[in-house]
Every structure is written in structure tokens, then in C-alpha cells.
Amino acid sequence: MSIENQALMKNTAAQSAVAAQDSALPVLAPATDVYETDQAIQLYCDMPGVDEKNIDVTLENDVLTIKGVQAVRDYPGYNLVFPGYERVEYRRSFTIAAAVDHGKLKARLANGVLEVTLVKSAKNQPQKIRVET
């Protein structure tokens, strides 16, 4: 085995350790607001303490899944004297009733709030039908 390969193995082992540790976190469903117009659907999820790189938004068929793991917040040399909340993983799925454009899925994270925008497919926009006489 070459040195590069060993390093790679170590790296994946470290990553899987992180993944195993993360899956042991308590799972919470983030508080969410959902809005809709004729053209789009918008979701706002409260996910404080989550980095952009630890957020996973996927749209598979008609299920939108939101996942996010809170960053480790530790103060070496300090004792936690009042634990009011713990590090969690946010996870929630929504079934989208409207046909949406999978290419136009947008997600933005600001101040601990995730904003997801789904644009409805053009072919499913309401159309006015002229009644012939």
C-alpha cells in the first residue's frame, strides 16, 4: 500500500468516525414556516449554530429533505455550569404537492435561518382556458 493510500484510508476512517458521532446526536425537526404562490414555494427553517457546509438540502421526486448538523461549540478550560440546550442534528422532510423545477432549487443560510425556494414547473402554471361558443 502506498503512502497516499494509507493517508486516504486514515482520512476516510476519520470521516466515518465523525459520521458515527453525528448520527448519535439527538434529532430535532426545525421550526419551519411554509409559504406558497402560483409560481413558487418558500420554506424558512430555524437552524441556529449550523454551518453552510453541514447543511444538506435534497429534492428527490416530490420529497424535500433538510438536514443540518450543529457545529461543535466547546470552550476548553471552561465548565458547562448551566446546560440549557445541547448540540443536535436537524432533520425534516416535506412532501411537495406541486410539480417543481428541480433545476431551480435554491437554498440560502443567514443568521441561522435556512431559506429554501422551490420554483414551480412552467407547465403546471395555472392557465386560463377560453370557452368557445
Next chain:
Amino acid sequence: MYWANNIWFPQQNDWMHTLQKEVNRIFNAYERGVESGPAVNVWSNNEAVVVTAEMPGIDPKELEVNVQGDLLTLQGERKMAAQGDKWICHRQERTSGAFRRVIRLPYAVEADKVSARYEKGILEVTLPRVESSKPRKIKVAV
């Protein structure tokens, strides 16, 4: 909300009485707003206290951090951006409005050396201990 002790459940019914007391406690706490305000973690050692609070989606300008002696007050208001008339609301779970939380720290802190940082929806306040309250080693004379 409070049920008188003897109306619904006679006191001899032990587990019912316990349940009733527990329900009353929860509702009393709710009415007094004991557990209201953002979730807070307090870290400390002999030199300083660090308080972190989960408060997503807040404009840092709307946040007020006050210190007096060993009392830290976090207050502010979460304002939701108006979504507009054409949007239909399907679900509204996120809370908004004013909040206030007072935290008693383990010791008095240096009010003019307190620093606060708001990042990714988490407020972090660092409060150094007042010099006069730090523990001191006293030599025993022989």
C-alpha cells in the same frame, strides 16, 4: 390555570394527586414565563463566564445585552419580514416578537470588559470576572 386540590381528585388518590400537582406546576411556570426566552448555555471557570444563546434570525441591532453586577440580561425582538399579500401561508411554527431573559452569573463581572458576538444564529457573550471577586490564596503565618 389551577385546580383546587379536593374538587376533581380526592387527595387519597396518590398518583392522581401527583399528576395534578405536576400539571399545576407546568401551567404555573408557563403563566409566569419562567422558561421563556432563548435557550441558554452557561460556561465558566475562575476567570470568566461564557454565555451562549440560540436565537436564529435576529437582527443584531435589535439585540440588547445588559450587565449589572452578576446579572446578565438578554433582550431583543425578533421581527419577521413581511412575506407579502400574494403568498399563502401553510405553516407558521417559528416564533417572533419580544423576548427577555435574565441570567444570574456565578460571580460579579467586569461590565465594561464584556464582549458579545452574534454568528449563525448564536449569541456568544464573554464576561470576565471582577478582580475583587477572584479567589485569593492566603498564606498562613507560622
